[in-house]
Amino acid sequence: MVTLLPVRTLMEALTVRKELHATILNGATDLMIRDPNKQTALDRSSASIIALSQIDELRHIDVDERTIQIGSAVTIDEILRDPRIEEIIKSPLRSIGSPAIRTMATLGGNICNASPAGDSLPMLYALDARVVLASADALPREIPIAAFLVGVRKTSLRSDEILTQIIIPNDPFSAFSFRKVGQRKANAISKCSFYGAVKKEEGRVTDVRIAFGAVGTTVIRDRQQELELLQTSPPDIDAWVESYDRLLRPIDDLRSTSAYRRRVCLNLLRDFLERSVFP
Amino acid sequence: MDINFILNGTSVTCNADPTRRLLDVLREDFRLTAAKEGCGEGECGSCAVLIDGRLVNSCLLPMILVEGRSVVTLEGYKKTQRFHALKAGFQEAGSVQCGFCTPGFVLAAEALLSEHPNPTQEQAVIAVEGNLCRCTGYAMIIEGILNAAKIGEGLW
Numbered sequence: 194m195v196t197l198l199p200v201r202t203l204m205e206a207l208t209v210r211k212e213l214h215a216t217i218l219n220g221a222t223d224l225m226i227r228d229p230n231k232q233t234a235l236d237r238s239s240a241s242i243i244a245l246s247q248i249d250e251l252r253h254i255d256v257d258e259r260t261i262q263i264g265s266a267v268t269i270d271e272i273l274r275d276p277r278i279e280e281i282i283k284s285p286l287r288s289i290g291s292p293a294i295r296t297m298a299t300l301g302g303n304i305c306n307a308s309p310a311g312d313s314l315p316m317l318y319a320l321d322a323r324v325v326l327a328s329a330d331a332l333p334r335e336i337p338i339a340a341f342l343v344g345v346r347k348t349s350l351r352s353d354e355i356l357t358q359i360i361i362p363n364d365p366f367s368a369f370s371f372r373k374v375g376q377r378k379a380n381a382i383s384k385c386s387f388y389g390a391v392k393k394e395e396g397r398v399t400d401v402r403i404a405f406g407a408v409g410t411t412v413i414r415d416r417q418q419e420l421e422l423l424q425t426s427p428p429d430i431d432a433w434v435e436s437y438d439r440l441l442r443p444i445d446d447l448r449s450t451s452a453y454r455r456r457v458c459l460n461l462l463r464d465f466l467e468r469s470v471f472p
Numbered sequence: 473m474d475i476n477f478i479l480n481g482t483s484v485t486c487n488a489d490p491t492r493r494l495l496d497v498l499r500e501d502f503r504l505t506a507a508k509e510g511c512g513e514g515e516c517g518s519c520a521v522l523i524d525g526r527l528v529n530s531c532l533l534p535m536i537l538v539e540g541r542s543v544v545t546l547e548g549y550k551k552t553q554r555f556h557a558l559k560a561g562f563q564e565a566g567s568v569q570c571g572f573c574t575p576g577f578v579l580a581a582e583a584l585l586s587e588h589p590n591p592t593q594e595q596a597v598i599a600v601e602g603n604l605c606r607c608t609g610y611a612m613i614i615e616g617i618l619n620a621a622k623i624g625e626g627l628w
Contacts, residue, residue: 197473197490197536218534225493225532226513235491235534242491244536270526291602292583293520293527297537379601380515 196241203250203357206243207329211353215241219266220297222290223306245301251357254278261361265301272300281390282361284371285316288386291379301356304338307346308382309411312373314342315388315404317361318412325358326350333357342411366402367393368469372461373406376448383407384449387461391470398423398470405458408443415440430466434459477538479504480548490536495519497535498545506546506575510604517603520576521545527583529602546575554582557624558616564623567616569607576603581617589628590621 198215200206209215216238218224224234235242245251251266256277263272269286272278273295289312290298303313304324316322317338324341327333328351336349341356343349350356369390375381386406392399401423404414418440422433443454476485479502486501498504498521510518512531519531522544549555558578561567568574577600584591584599591599596617605613621628 195489195491218536221534221537222514222529222532225491225534233491242536246537247539290514291517292580292599293517293529293602294514294532296523296526296528297533 195235198241198243200243201247201249203248203327203355204329206245206248206355207327207353209241209243210355211329213241214352215243217305217355218242218244219246219302219305220268220299222294222298223302245299245355251301256363258363260363263300263359263361265356265358266299267301269295269298269300269303281366281369282316282320284369285312285373285386285388288312288371288373294380300359304341304359305348305350305356307342307344307348307411309345309409310383310386310407312383312386312406314338314412315386315406315414316371317359318414319388319390319402319404320361320364322359322361324356325360326354327357328354335360339411339414345410365392366390366400370461370465370469372464374457374461382448385443385454385458387458387465389462389465389469398428401470403437403462403465405437405441405462408441408454408458410442413437413440413442428466428471430463430471433466434463437462475535475539477540478542480544486535488535491534493531494521494533494535494538494543495530497538498530498543504545504547508572508575510572514602515604516573517576517580517600518573520579520603522549522579522583525583525586527580527602544579546578549579549582554585554624554627557627558582558620560623561618561620562613562616564619565612565616567609567613569605569609573603573605573607577605577613581620584617585621585624585628589625591618593618 198209227233245266251264253264255262303311322338323335325333325335371388373386374384385408388404390402404412443451445451474485507530508518510516514529514532521530523541580600580603596614
């Protein structure tokens with residue numbers, strides 16, 4: 194039987210985390226799924242758990258001119274209901290699970306679960322999101338999402354740390370596109386996904402962000418490539434698509450095939466370039 | 473550990489392992505069997521109940537996250553006028569076939585109507601996107617929900 198350690202403040206949670214390396218429970222929608230032996234990830238992990246949902250410090254959304262700061266225990270549903278947050282962030286979040294899942298599931302959980310198919314992740318990569326990792330002994334460290342997610346189900350979270358906040362730059366983009374490809378609309382784990390965003394000034398493209406989900410161990414995004422492509426003039430859509438063909442690393446698994454994922458991702462990229470970037 | 477919560481309007485305490493599923497506590501400890509275990513992994517919505525008015529899958533909800541919150545199951549919801557509007561709407565459209573999924577659909581409809589008393593067809597479809605009906609009566613269920621919104625006008 195697992196022991197629940199009652200914590201009401203972040204400091205209490207960090208102390209317990211440091212001393213017992215307690216497993217962190219957030220919305221529980223991934224951790225409560227049972228394996229064929231009727232065991233959940235909680236049953237298989239450390240004997241002590243801490244629940245973040247009652248820690249008020251982790252339940253805020255703060256928006257100012259520069260950033261959007263989302264506490265790690267804020268639910269997906271709460272983000273979707275917040276009128277200050279734009280569709281460019283909300284769109285991928287609407288594709289997570291179903292209404293009943295989104296009531297409990299959190300953005301912090303979607304990140305820490307570190308699935309290659311996490312539906313919030315391409316957006317967070319593309320918008321240069323950062324995560325804040327707190328610990329009892331040191332100052333919080335703030336790192337880019339791409340440095341936090343290091344592999345399939347692997348993060349750089351240390352055993353004494355808790356992810357407390359997600360920070361997304363409040364940057365104005367002219368257009369974005371999020372496309373999730375799954376077996377059905379709700380409750381599907383993505384076969385692959387695409388997220389693109391573009392900035393234009395007086396009709397000229399000044400920035401572009403391109404990210405792919407579920408075609409690599411983590412999200413595929415390459416800033417260098419984006420910058421190089423922006424400098425080629427006149428724009429050559431075929432060359433853009435071809436350059437991303439080399440970056441994708443899809444696999445065959447029970448949800449889809451490598452060839453299908455590659456083809457669909459490149460088609461979604463082409464569609465974004467033709468419709469939104471160089472219409 | 474002791475977990476205190478409100479169940480269908482009444483304060484209750486149950487002694488449970490903090491990771492025990494709300495679904496099991498409802499069915500085994502309280503003998504409330506409207507919430508059903510279909511898939512047991514949040515895919516089908518047959519175990520859906522309301523927590524503080526919002527839809528959740530009780531198969532994925534450890535008791536620790538229920539502490540201090542208000543849970544409504546179909547047994548409690550049946551006593552409301554809103555339920556009777558939904559019942560009439562479902563009857564009119566023939567929304568119930570085998571009935572296994574129906575408690576979940578009714579509570580998903582309540583979660584929708586409490587927020588959008590006059591939902592569009594698209595809003596109704598999204599509201600029940602996490603509920604599966606293996607008799608496949610989706611068109612009738614959506615129609616039943618839209619009927620209920622008219623029958624129960626002013627209740628939500």
